[in-house]
Each structure stands twice: as structure tokens, then as C-alpha cells.
Amino acid sequence: MLKTFKKGGVHPAENKLSANAPIVTAEIPKTATIPLGQHIGAPASPIVKKGDQVKVGQVIAQSSGFVSANIHSSVSGTVAKIDDIIDATGFKKPCIIITVEGDEWLEEINRSSDIDKNLNHKSADIINKVKEAGIVGLGGATFPSHIKLSVPPGKTAEVLLINGVECEPYLTADHRLMLEKGEEMIIGTKLLMIALGVSKGAIGIENNKPDAIKHLQEIVKNYEGIEVVPLKVKYPQGGEKQLIKAVINREVPSGTLPIEVGAVVHNVGTAFAVYEAVQKNKPLLERVVTVTGKSVSNPSNFMVRIGTPTTQLIEAAGGLPQDTGKVVSGGPMMGKALSNLGVPITKGSSGVLLFKKDEASRRLIQPCIRCAKCVTVCPMGLEPYLLMNQTEMQNWEEVENNRTMDCIECGSCMYTCPADRPLLDYIRLGKSTVGNIIRSRKQ
Amino acid sequence: MDKLINVSPSPHVAGDYSVKKIMYGVVLALLPALAASIYYFGMGAIVVTLVAIASCVIFEYLIQKFIIKTKPTISDGSAILTGLLLAFNVPSNLPIWIIVIGALVSIGIGKMSFGGLGQNPFNPALVGRVFLLISFPVQMTSWPIPKGFNTGYADAVTGATPLALMKEGLGNNETVSNIMNSIPDHMQLFYGSMGGSMGEVCALALVLGFAYMLIRKIITWHIPVFLVGTVFAFTGILHLVNPEQFADPLFHILTGGVLLGAVFMATDMVTSPMTPKGMAVFAIGIGVITVLIRTFGAYPEGISFAILIMNACVPIINRYMKPKRFGEEVKNGK
Numbered sequence A: 001m002l003k004t005f006k007k008g009g010v011h012p013a014e015n016k017l018s019a020n021a022p023i024v025t026a027e028i029p030k031t032a033t034i035p036l037g038q039h040i041g042a043p044a045s046p047i048v049k050k051g052d053q054v055k056v057g058q059v060i061a062q063s064s065g066f067v068s069a070n071i072h073s074s075v076s077g078t079v080a081k082i083d084d085i086i087d088a089t090g091f092k093k094p095c096i097i098i099t100v101e102g103d104e105w106l107e108e109i110n111r112s113s114d115i116d117k118n119l120n121h122k123s124a125d126i127i128n129k130v131k132e133a134g135i136v137g138l139g140g141a142t143f144p145s146h147i148k149l150s151v152p153p154g155k156t157a158e159v160l161l162i163n164g165v166e167c168e169p170y171l172t173a174d175h176r177l178m179l180e181k182g183e184e185m186i187i188g189t190k191l192l193m194i195a196l197g198v199s200k201g202a203i204g205i206e207n208n209k210p211d212a213i214k215h216l217q218e219i220v221k222n223y224e225g226i227e228v229v230p231l232k233v234k235y236p237q238g239g240e241k242q243l244i245k246a247v248i249n250r251e252v253p254s255g256t257l258p259i260e261v262g263a264v265v266h267n268v269g270t271a272f273a274v275y276e277a278v279q280k281n282k283p284l285l286e287r288v289v290t291v292t293g294k295s296v297s298n299p300s301n302f303m304v305r306i307g308t309p310t311t312q313l314i315e316a317a318g319g320l321p322q323d324t325g326k327v328v329s330g331g332p333m334m335g336k337a338l339s340n341l342g343v344p345i346t347k348g349s350s351g352v353l354l355f356k357k358d359e360a361s362r363r364l365i366q367p368c369i370r371c372a373k374c375v376t377v378c379p380m381g382l383e384p385y386l387l388m389n390q391t392e393m394q395n396w397e398e399v400e401n402n403r404t405m406d407c408i409e410c411g412s413c414m415y416t417c418p419a420d421r422p423l424l425d426y427i428r429l430g431k432s433t434v435g436n437i438i439r440s441r442k443q
Numbered sequence B: 001m002d003k004l005i006n007v008s009p010s011p012h013v014a015g016d017y018s019v020k021k022i023m024y025g026v027v028l029a030l031l032p033a034l035a036a037s038i039y040y041f042g043m044g045a046i047v048v049t050l051v052a053i054a055s056c057v058i059f060e061y062l063i064q065k066f067i068i069k070t071k072p073t074i075s076d077g078s079a080i081l082t083g084l085l086l087a088f089n090v091p092s093n094l095p096i097w098i099i100v101i102g103a104l105v106s107i108g109i110g111k112m113s114f115g116g117l118g119q120n121p122f123n124p125a126l127v128g129r130v131f132l133l134i135s136f137p138v139q140m141t142s143w144p145i146p147k148g149f150n151t152g153y154a155d156a157v158t159g160a161t162p163l164a165l166m167k168e169g170l171g172n173n174e175t176v177s178n179i180m181n182s183i184p185d186h187m188q189l190f191y192g193s194m195g196g197s198m199g200e201v202c203a204l205a206l207v208l209g210f211a212y213m214l215i216r217k218i219i220t221w222h223i224p225v226f227l228v229g230t231v232f233a234f235t236g237i238l239h240l241v242n243p244e245q246f247a248d249p250l251f252h253i254l255t256g257g258v259l260l261g262a263v264f265m266a267t268d269m270v271t272s273p274m275t276p277k278g279m280a281v282f283a284i285g286i287g288v289i290t291v292l293i294r295t296f297g298a299y300p301e302g303i304s305f306a307i308l309i310m311n312a313c314v315p316i317i318n319r320y321m322k323p324k325r326f327g328e329e330v331k332n333g334k
């Protein structure tokens, strides 16, 4: 029996169309639009101004608070302006816009592809490097990684989990990275283990990627303390709490962080970025992005410089199909629909997904038939139908008591509802209202 | 971009599920039992079924169109299902006008008066059935004797159900073993060769329907298993205490609609609890009330009343029987 998490979960059609497409380096854009807020927390503050010359890898905006991250230039050229531009969230956000000239890198960055296996680093140095390099969770959460590496006093880290689950349908960026940069990723894992001071590491991979499992199992033979754990395919196994439950069978208590049960989780993309930062001195300035969809002529995986416009990637994958009805940044279950295709790729963009017209609209909402399917599939053990009803009635006390804040917004409930109820729309509304109430209570 | 694209919050994909699929799935699961009733009761079963379904659908359409003034939703299959279940819960020689009244009560009072699909606290078909049972006790308890396919309808030979025979016999101070002599044996009961409501008789067909619904994941096993288990355990204990005064548990399960109730009536999604824990409480409650009515009450059957009583408790059950939250055990365990 393969391991998996116990409660709830669904199995949407996998549609991993780009699983066999090797990672191709995308063209450097003519203009790079680099948002200052690509992570959870305070946006970085710019340290360049209009007209400045920048090189690839140069810091252009500095972390501005405890939860924040540095931003580096992903291209070389001239800063054209610093302006508010609509990004993937649909809101205007401050961005640094750089007109690209050539491809000139900072000298201290090692651009060779030789694998550097030196593991002789001190924990503090690694954490510092991760912080300097502006690394954030590349699975999509974009939480600054160095914070997760500093274990709070009173807690102990016992195990590092690497998330290679990629449970979102369609996406294959992590899958390709594990196949093509497996050893680097494992070394990155080792570095993260040193940083945390743990002797155990586990890489969780869903069983629909047998090639990646086999490949990494070969490699980890040479790296002590790391285990590859094949997992049964079930969404949302890539959720931090679900992954921890699946691999080490511990449940993170409501309202706490994984460190509560001694676990720290990082994505495979993050592990690779850590390798590059520590061994090659290369900050986070590019990432793997899957561009896919049923009508896309060449579903692809690209290595993309941060700030590249989404349209350029769509072109590179064969152009925007005639029947496109919706474009999503990220996966189909949790991604964000874009209102503007010019938005830049950021640290958190794992994919660009093009839906056909007939896949793009929601079905008609019907009355709830109390079938309890939403309750059955909720991985957090919530009652989505009830949260929706109580949110509709603005009964905030009940919404809070029924643990709406535990919802991880995985969308399993809405995916399953036979009556096509907009459960998660309401739950999000309830979460933000209750979140505000809780905050105002604390003050 | 000059193209229009959709923008909506996640998730962007939906599973291949629909209300229609569920409703027609249950209808399909009822087909073996329908076939069995046609085999045993012939023409009567066909007439009752067609009249019940047609009148439920027509009443739903008329009420939605002219009284509530919304778009009729009869194509979702729920009215068909209510009609079919109503037919299953009445004798196969019931006069047509009584069936029509039953359908009106089921749809009009049982469902639409509460706001339609999903809003009704009580199982609509059972509301109709119980109304008829109280209003037309004679017609509702004259059971045609099953005799292979017969073409007659209202002129069928009638007799009592095994449960009624048992109740009457016990009332006359006869012993169980004595009464059993005049009742079909257990194997015959399992195949459905007995008097009774047209859909309740054939245990074999009902079990087939149960299996189908489980495979299609339309229902979970909890309610039927807990319900039947409770009836079995409770009557079993009584039987052990005094085998000559209380019939054996298998007899109780195979007669009087326990299986029909457990598999198709109590599992009605709208009127049953939302969590496995809640379903267990609900089903055990039905089981206990059924046996109490049968052994100590005035009616020989009791499951219809038991289900309706527990339907009324569902809101309270849902309030206290919460799903196991993620991270809960750890918190309490520490």
C-alpha cells in the first residue's frame, strides 16, 4: 500500500500533457517587468532608479521587513521606469521595468553546469545565502524560504520534507526538474538539511511520476539520510499539512505551523534554487514554468527569466489557440485566472494553463441536495456546504466556530459538488471577514 | 489582447458529477426491485408505478410554474425518483385516485412547501405514504397475494403481510413457531414471495440496488448497515429472551420494508445527516424506533414512522456530529 493522507481528497483528471517535454530555455525578453512583491509579506524596496544600468543577478530591490525577500535583476540593461503595473493578481503592483540590452551577468555568479558536490558549509552561511538570493517557496506559496530555515526557539526540527508531489493536474515543472536536475536538487536538499540541523530528509513524489521516483532513488544512494517516498496519487497531497500526514503520519494542529510536529517542508524547485544560490552564487532569477492546455500545439516546460511577459511564453508554445476561453496562472485547482496576458512571470508562477472556451465557464448553480460529498472530500475535515450557508447568512460567529480559517482553499469541495455550488467563493469571503474579525479582536 | 477571456476564482475544473446523474443513478438502482414487483404483482405494479411517477412530475411542474412561478426543474430527475419511491411504498392494487392524492401530498406538502429540492426536512415519498396510511387505512393495507405475473389490477386476491399475520397471531396469544407455519419460509421471503408494498418484498433485488449505489458511490454503507444491524441486534436479543413471543431477527429484516427503508428511504441525501458519525446515530435511531413500534406499538411495520421521526432529528444530529477535523487528535492528544 502506497502512503497517502487519510482524510478526504479527490482525483481530478491528470492531463499531464507536457510530462515528456524537456525543459527548454526561454528567450530573454526585450523588456522585463519585475514586481517588487513576488512573495508573501512586505514588498521589497527598490534600490535602483530610472536610467540605472543593471546586470543579471544584481539586487534591484531589498527585503523590507522580517517577512520579505530580495529581488534581483533577471536581465541586463537599463531601468526604464518604476511603475504600478497590473500583475497576475489582477491588481496594480509596483514593478521595476528594465529594457534589456545583451546578457551581461555579475562576475561572481558561476555559470558552469558542473555539479558542485561540496557540502562543507555552516548552517548560518546557508541560511544567509538563501536570504541573500531572495529564495521563496517555488511551489506557489512564495513564503520567504530563509524564515522557514530559522527554527523558532522552543521548537525542534526533526525532518525535512521535499515536496515533489505536484498534485495539480497539468503542471509538470517540478516533474521535469527532478528528472533533469535531480542531483543538483538532492544536493540542495542536503544543504537544507544542514541548515536545519536535521539528519533525516524525505522527498515525497506521487506515483504518477515513476521515472522521477526511480531516477532520484538511484541518486540518493550516494547521499546519506535522504529517502524517496512514493505516494498514492491524490489531490491535494502537495498541501503542506497533507504531505506531512502522508509521509510521516503526523497531523499539524489547527492554526500552527509544520514545525509544531518537527517538520519543515520545501518544494523541489526551492531545493534546486538553494543549490544554485549556495554552490553557484546564483540568486533566484529564473524558474521552470509549464505552458500547457488541451489546444496548445506544443505543451512545454520552459526555464524562464523572472519578468518575462506571459504572452511570450504562450507564443513559444505555439501561440494562443483560437478557442482559448480562460488563461490561468498556476494549476487548474488553485491557479489564478488572468485578466491580462501581458503579466510577468514571477517567482511563484508554476504554469500557464490555457483552457478552451467550453472548459472556461462554470456550470449552472443548483440547489444543495445535502449529498455530503463536499464534507467527504474536504482534506481539512470541514463542512463546506455549512460554511457557505453561514457565510451567506453572515453568521460570522458560526463561520469561525466551524473552523473556516482551517480551509486551505484546495477547491476539492467545489470540484466535487454535483450541484455546482460556488462553495470556495463563499468560503474565501468568510475567511477574509473572519480573519479581519480575529485581527481586530487581538488589537 | 482584444480577445475576451473568462476570469473566475479557482478551482477552474469541475468533476463529472451532477444532481441529475445522482437521481437517475438511484432510479437505476431501483430497477431490479421494480422488475421483481412486476414479476410478483403484474399489471398492478405497472399501473401504480406509472401513475405515481406521472402525477409527481406533473404536480411538480404545475406547482413550480403556476404557484411558485419559477422555472420548472422536473428534468433533474428528483420528482421521478419521488414518484417511484412512493409507488414502492404502497400496495399494488391501490386505486388510482388514491395514488394521485399521495403524489400531491408527497410533492406539494413533502417537498414544495418547504422550498423544493434540497429544502425538505422529511422524505417526500414517506410523507405521502404515511398520509395515505392514516387517511385510507383499508385500501393501504389490503395486500395482493403475489402469484407470478398476473394481468389483473384491482381485482387481485388480497391477504395479509407476514408481519401483520405475526402481529395478529401474537395478539391472539399464539406462539411464534405456530404462526411461522402459516408464513412463507425465509428463503421465500428473501426472494420476495409475500404480500406487502409493491417495492419492499424482494430482498434480493434491493440488495442488488444497494450494491450498485455503493459501486457508483451514490451513497455510503453507513446508514443501511447500521440500520439493518440495529434491527438485527435488537430483535435478536428479544428473540433470545423469549423465542416464542418474539420472531427471529432475520424474519424482521426480510419483512415489512426494512430493506427498502434502509437502502432507499433512509439514505435519501436531503433528509439524512452529513457525516458518518451522524449517519450512524440516525440509522441506529431508526432501527430502535422500528423495533419498538413493531413489538410494542399498534402498527405491524413501523419503519416509515421511524424514518420520519429521525428525519426531524437530522438538524440536531448535524449540529453535534461534526466531521473529524484535521489536526484534532494531535491537539487533544497532547
Ligand code: SF4
Pocket: A377, A378, A379, A380, A381, A382, A383, A384, A406, A407, A408, A409, A410, A411, A412, A413, A414, A424, A427
Ligand atoms: S473547504 Fe477548503 S480545505 Fe475543504 S475542500 Fe473546500 S477548499 Fe479544500
Ligand code: SF4
Pocket: A367, A368, A369, A370, A371, A372, A373, A374, A375, A384, A385, A416, A417, A418, A419, A420, A421, A423
Ligand atoms: S457537495 Fe454540493 S450538493 Fe452536496 S452537500 Fe456539498 S454543497 Fe450540497
